[in-house]
Amino acid sequence: MKEKKSPAPPEKTPRWAEGAYEKAGTGEGLSTTPHITPLFSFSRIGIIAGNTFMHLMRMKIFYFLLVFVLIWLGLNIFKLPHTAGPESVGAEELRLLKAPLVGTMKLFAIIIGIVATALLIPRDVEDRTLYTILAKPVPRLDYLLGKLFGVLLLILAGLFVMTLLLDAVLAYRTQIILSDFEQVGRVLVEQQQWSQKDFDGAKVELLSHGVTWSLQAAILVIFFEAAIIAALALLVSTFSTSTLFTVVISTLVYFIGNFIADGLDHFRSSSGIGEGTLNELAAKVLFAPFPDYRPFKISDEVIAGQIFPPDILGSLALSTGLYVGLYVVLSWFIFTRKEI
Amino acid sequence: MSDTPAVQVKSLVKDFRGAFGRGMIRAVNDVSFEIASGEVYGLIGPNGSGKSTTMKALLGLVTPTAGICSIFGRDSTKVDSRQEVGFLPENPYFYKHLSGEETIRFYGKLCGMKGAVLRERTLELLKLVGLEDARKRRLGGYSKGMLQRIGLAQALVQDPRLLILDEPTAGVDPIGSRQIRDLIFKLKDRGFTVFLCSHLLEQVQEVCDRVGIIHKGSLVREGRLDDLIAIEDQTEIVLRNATPELLKRIHALAANEEGVELVRSGNPRTTLERLFLRETIQRDSGKLNPVQAIWEQREGDSK
Incomplete structure (x- = not known):
């Protein structure tokens, strides 16, 4: 019978193979201390989040910034028509500059929140990358949180870069418009067509459309919205078998979330039921899994020139935390039982 | 040597749900084996x-319907x-x-x-x-x-x-x-x-x-x-440089022995894979690479 013979070792054996694992078969030189893997580890979540961020970056997602720049250039070339009177023409111009740019930022955040998250888990399963990750001492919660935080990091970085551009453009335009406004305004005051009070009021309105803390807070609220939708997409992707299904369901839930409060108001007024009744409670329970986005519409009002009430930011952050937490726990519950 | 087996699979059963949750498909049925360290x-x-399902159960990627899998004594679902x-x-x-x-x-x-x-x-x-x-x-x-x-x-x-x-x-x-x-x-x-x-x-x-x-x-x-x-009732003898006369004598010896049958004799064959490796690697480099050298050495030792 042919006898098998193992090959001679290579010329230079790697150190790690010469050490403990020379004795692996005998059990010598190996730690017998039982490893205890914590339920979740910040460093491991950070590693997965960093890898997810880099993965999405190398998918050239930041080309979206080009769209942002193109819109800005377009707004400079083609001036949008406005119908404001002379007292608020400057403010109107700034609002028309700001609204499409902030709209693009919101679009970026929502699209990335849904699509990037929906893409990650099904692709890892399809490529069998998930097997190699979960075959390492990686708890499934770490994997989910890492993926979610990677997407959120990308959205945050994207919004940060776009906010810098927006602020720079807005500050520059505000300066030019303010200088024109002051020249024209002073003439109007001198000609007594405007009182000093009118002039000051119009100036305050103009400046409220420039770079303000309210605008920065409104952009942060856009991030909150995106975080909720990303967590929701993560939940859907734990039981969905395709990216398309996750994208469609998450988008649908996002739209429902935008109209849920109005829908409940309509339900109340059309059925004539009062607050606190059993029917109203049933309707609330029915719509409970859908995030209510109405409080987040404050960002649209800030773009229209309103001042962001600082006390709302805390409650919106808390609300975001609760929704994200709820969706992550549900995702974890499903994903732990998932047969991969 | 450590007594704890590297792998222990005991009465492993794995069922999967059929389409739309109807019926159960048994992928692994009462499989047990152990792998010693080394x-x-x-x-x-x-x-x-059921090979891959057994592996996945061992890695905790699927949960066993019944039975236990362990790695160096540790429950593989952990x-x-x-x-x-x-x-x-x-x-x-x-x-x-x-x-x-x-x-x-x-x-x-x-x-x-x-x-x-x-x-x-x-x-x-x-x-x-x-x-x-x-x-x-x-x-x-x-x-x-x-x-x-x-x-x-x-x-x-x-x-x-x-x-x-x-x-x-x-x-x-x-x-x-x-x-x-x-x-x-x-x-x-x-x-x-x-x-x-x-x-x-x-x-x-x-x-x-x-x-x-x-x-x-x-x-x-x-x-x-x-x-x-191993084929228990057969014995293989491989000779190098055997003359036709020697082979004839061996044939005769076997024929004269009661209950012994000469099943086969001839030149041993290499495999197509070894031939392919030899031809491609030699053509590319003009000499044997370390992998092939190991193989040639092994072939030589077994001859």
């Missing part, structure tokens, strides 16, 4: 026989058991955006490694699998054989005691396949426990100490390879 074990069977395991799935793709070096570093970090230790380990593993020159290239540009080798490197990154390989040479050309098999030999020499699933029987025969044959979810045969494949 052993190379091959689980063979046709497609859909994350801790994976400290000791390296896994290479069938046709792995990994993250295409990462380079070979970044891939190993990523998996090393997942196992809690960092700093100079990880850097050193990464370079050593790249050398071990012969991908030092391609370490900066993104995996999107790797061939299947290179992906399998980087897969082996990531499986080894945390110095596991057990290596689980699912069809490690699937889709790889004969040269790449030979290189991977040679790596398994190296690991075997260094005392690693290897659990290998394959339907390439020649490969399993070459590297495994023990095998199990799984069919329709049940383990139908299991034992030492040499015992399983």
Whole structure:
């Protein structure tokens, strides 16, 4: 019978193979201390989040910034028509500059929140990358949180870069418009067509459309919205078998979330039921899994020139935390039982 | 030698739900086996026989319907058991955006490694699998054989005691396949426990100490390879430079012996794979490479 013979070792054996694992078969030189893997580890979540961020970056997602720049250039070339009177023409111009740019930022955040998250888990399963990750001492919660935080990091970085551009453009335009406004305004005051009070009021309105803390807070609220939708997409992707299904369901839930409060108001007024009744409670329970986005519409009002009430930011952050937490726990519950 | 087996699968049953939750499909049916520390074990069977499901149950990727799987005495449904395991799935793709070096570093970090230790380990593993020159290239540009080798490197990154390989040479050309098999030999020499699933029987025969044959979810045969494949009532004698006269005398001796039958005589054949390796490698380099040299030496020793 042919006898098998193992090959001679290579010329230079790697150190790690010469050490403990020379004795692996005998059990010598190996730690017998039982490893205890914590339920979740910040460093491991950070590693997965960093890898997810880099993965999405190398998918050239930041080309979206080009769209942002193109819109800005377009707004400079083609001036949008406005119908404001002379007292608020400057403010109107700034609002028309700001609204499409902030709209693009919101679009970026929502699209990335849904699509990037929906893409990650099904692709890892399809490529069998998930097997190699979960075959390492990686708890499934770490994997989910890492993926979610990677997407959120990308959205945050994207919004940060776009906010810098927006602020720079807005500050520059505000300066030019303010200088024109002051020249024209002073003439109007001198000609007594405007009182000093009118002039000051119009100036305050103009400046409220420039770079303000309210605008920065409104952009942060856009991030909150995106975080909720990303967590929701993560939940859907734990039981969905395709990216398309996750994208469609998450988008649908996002739209429902935008109209849920109005829908409940309509339900109340059309059925004539009062607050606190059993029917109203049933309707609330029915719509409970859908995030209510109405409080987040404050960002649209800030773009229209309103001042962001600082006390709302805390409650919106808390609300975001609760929704994200709820969706992550549900995702974890499903994903732990998932047969991969 | 440690008494705790590297792998213990006891009465494993795995059922999957049918389409739309109707009915149950039994993928693995009451499978039990053990792999001793330092052993190379091959689980063979046709497609859909339950090999991969058994592996996944061992790695905690699927939950057993019944039975127990453990790795070095630790319940394999617990994350801790994976400290000791390296896994290479069938046709792995990994993250295409990462380079070979970044891939190993990523998996090393997942196992809690960092700093100079990880850097050193990464370079050593790249050398071990012969991908030092391609370490900066993104995996999107790797061939299947290179992906399998980087897969082996990531499986080894945390110095596991057990290596689980699912069809490690699937889709790889004969040269790449030979290189991977040679790596398994190296690991075997260094005392690693290897659990290998394959339907390439020649490969399993070459590297495994023990095998199990799984069919329709049940383990139908299991034992030492040499015992399983030996034909008990036959004896093989291989001669070099035998003259026709000597062969005639041997034939005559066998014919005169009562109850003895000469079943076959002639020139032993090499395999098509060995012929292919010899022809392609020799044509390319004009000399034998180390892998082939090892093989030639082994062939010579067995003659």
